[in-house]
Amino acid sequence: MTKHRIAARLAGMAAVGAVVAGGTVALAPAASAVGSSACAKNVANYYSQTDTTVKFRTGPGTGYTAKGTVGEGRRVYVTCTAGGGKWAFLKVLSGPHKGENGWIAYKWLAVPMQTS
Numbered sequence: 086m087t088k089h090r091i092a093a094r095l096a097g098m099a100a101v102g103a104v105v106a107g108g109t110v111a112l113a114p115a116a117s118a119v120g121s122s123a124c125a126k127n128v129a130n131y132y133s134q135t136d137t138t139v140k141f142r143t144g145p146g147t148g149y150t151a152k153g154t155v156g157e158g159r160r161v162y163v164t165c166t167a168g169g170g171k172w173a174f175l176k177v178l179s180g181p182h183k184g185e186n187g188w189i190a191y192k193w194l195a196v197p198m199q200t201s
Contacts, residue, residue: 119144120186124165124174132178135159139193141182145172152187156180166191 123145135158140151145167155161160178167174173191177183 119149119188120174123167125167125170129163129165129173131163133161133163133175133194135161135189136193136195139189141177141185142188145174145188149188152185153182155182155189161189161194163194 135155138154138156141153141155142149142151144150155177159180161173161175162178163173163175165174166172167188171191172188173194174186174188176186
């Protein structure tokens with residue numbers, strides 16, 4: 086048995102032992118959803134579309150959970166940015182996530198479109 090397998094088994098037995106003894110096992114918390122409260126004060130309010138298929142997240146950063154993807158060419162309505170303009174909070178206007186709010190990396194947005 087390799088050292089890695091032994092270490093993994095010991096860690097598993099320790100976790101089970103803690104629960105059996107009435108203790109708890111600490112788990113890393115999942116990144117929770119962040120709405121427009123994380124936005125910078127600059128309010129964008131414009132229509133755009135995605136340049137490529139991009140991950141649609143619960144917050145402004147790769148540490149947040151991906152809700153799925155927004156496909157290339159999907160229309161979105163950007164309301165604000167965060168992270169020094171690197172992340173856009175938006176509402177998806179077409180496709181599987183239509184009507185949902187979330188975050189995507191700003192670099193994957195096309196130039197702002199007309200507000201029609």
